[in-house]
Amino acid sequence: MQPTQGKLHLGNLEGALRNWVKLQEEYDMFACIVDWHALTTMIERPEEITENSFGVAVDYLAAGLDPEKTVIFIQSQVKEHAELYLLFSMVTPLGWLERVPTFKEKRDSLTAGAEASHGLLGYPVLQAADILLYRPYGVPVGKDQVPHLELTREIARRFNYLYGDTLPEIANVLSDIPVMIGLDGRKMSKSYDNAIYIADSDDETAKKIMSAYTDPKKIRKDDPGHPEGCAVFSLHSVYNRENADNVEKECRAGARGCVSCKRECIESVITNLAPMRERRAELVKDPGQVFRVLEQGADRARAVAGETMADVRKSMGLL
Numbered sequence: 001m002q003p004t005q006g007k008l009h010l011g012n013l014e015g016a017l018r019n020w021v022k023l024q025e026e027y028d029m030f031a032c033i034v035d036w037h038a039l040t041t042m043i044e045r046p047e048e049i050t051e052n053s054f055g056v057a058v059d060y061l062a063a064g065l066d067p068e069k070t071v072i073f074i075q076s077q078v079k080e081h082a083e084l085y086l087l088f089s090m091v092t093p094l095g096w097l098e099r100v101p102t103f104k105e106k107r108d109s110l111t112a113g114a115e116a117s118h119g120l121l122g123y124p125v126l127q128a129a130d131i132l133l134y135r136p137y138g139v140p141v142g143k144d145q146v147p148h149l150e151l152t153r154e155i156a157r158r159f160n161y162l163y164g165d166t167l168p169e170i171a172n173v174l175s176d177i178p179v180m181i182g183l184d185g186r187k188m189s190k191s192y193d194n195a196i197y198i199a200d201s202d203d204e205t206a207k208k209i210m211s212a213y214t215d216p217k218k219i220r221k222d223d224p225g226h227p228e229g230c231a232v233f234s235l236h237s238v239y240n241r242e243n244a245d246n247v248e249k250e251c252r253a254g255a256r257g258c259v260s261c262k263r264e265c266i267e268s269v270i271t272n273l274a275p276m277r278e279r280r281a282e283l284v285k286d287p288g289q290v291f292r293v294l295e296q297g298a299d300r301a302r303a304v305a306g307e308t309m310a311d312v313r314k315s316m317g318l319l
C-alpha cells in the first residue's frame, strides 16, 4: 500500500488487507508500505510520507496483521528494492510502460503544464521489484492492480529469458470483494473523496453514509429501488451480509425507505469496524511499539531480499 495518506479506506481493507489477515494463517506474508511509490505523486511534500507510513502500519496492525506471522516493513528501509528496480528498468521496453492504463490516467490528471516524471512512468517496474524480491507464489491485491501484476510477470519472463530461470511466475490472488464501491457509486478511492476510512470516527462514518449516493429514481419510500450501483447497498452486501438478500428484496419491492436503509447500514458498518477502531486507538498511543515492528520487519525483509539479489547478480554475471 502507498502511504499517500496516513490511513487506509474500506477499499484497501476489503480489496486487500482483510485477505492478507486470512492468508497469514497459511502463508509466509510480506506486507510492504511503499513509501518511494508515494513520491510519484507527493514530490512537493515528501516530509509527510514518514508520518503517513506510520499511519498505514497502524492500520495494518489494527486490521489484524500479526508481525510474528507477516513481515511488515517500509520499502525505503530495504535498499535492495532500488537495486532491483534499476536492473529491471534496463530490461523493460518503454512501450510496455506507456501502455499501462494507470500511467495514462495519472498523467492526464496532472495539473496543466506539469510533465509526468520518469518515476511515474517507471512505477510498475518498481512494483515488479517490490514483488519479485521476495520470489512469492502470488500477490493478494484488488482487481485494479491486475494489469500491474501482468507487467510484473512480463518483466520476470523477460529477465528469465535473458539470464536464465531466476524469478517465479506470480499468481493474482483476488479477495471476495475485488472492487469496493465508494460513497458516490464509483470505485472507492482516496482521490475521489468518496471513501470511509478505518481511522474515521463512528460519527464521521454515519455522516458519510447518510450523504451517500442512492438510486436517483427512488424518490419516495414506496418507489421500487435498484440496488445495483447503490453505494449503500454495496456496503450492506459487505457489512450486513446475513440480511443483504432481504435488503435487496425490500428495496426492489418499494418496501424500504433510503433513510432507514442507511441507518441499518451505519449500524452494521460501525459494529463491524469497532474492534479494529479500538485497536487503532490503542496503537497510536504507543508509536515506539509500531516503529519496532517496522524495524524488525525491515531486518527480516532485507535478509530475503539480499538472497534474491545475490541470485539476480549471479544470473546476470554482475559483481
Ligand code: AMP
Binding pocket: 001, 002, 011, 012, 013, 014, 015, 016, 140, 141, 142, 143, 144, 145, 177, 178, 179, 180, 181, 187, 188, 189
Ligand atoms: P493503493 O494504495 O490505492 O494502490 O491500493 C492498495 C491496495 O488496495 C491494492 O491492492 C488495491 O487493489 C486495493 N484497493 C484500493 N482501492 C480499492 C477498491 N476500491 N476496491 C478494492 N480494492 C482496492
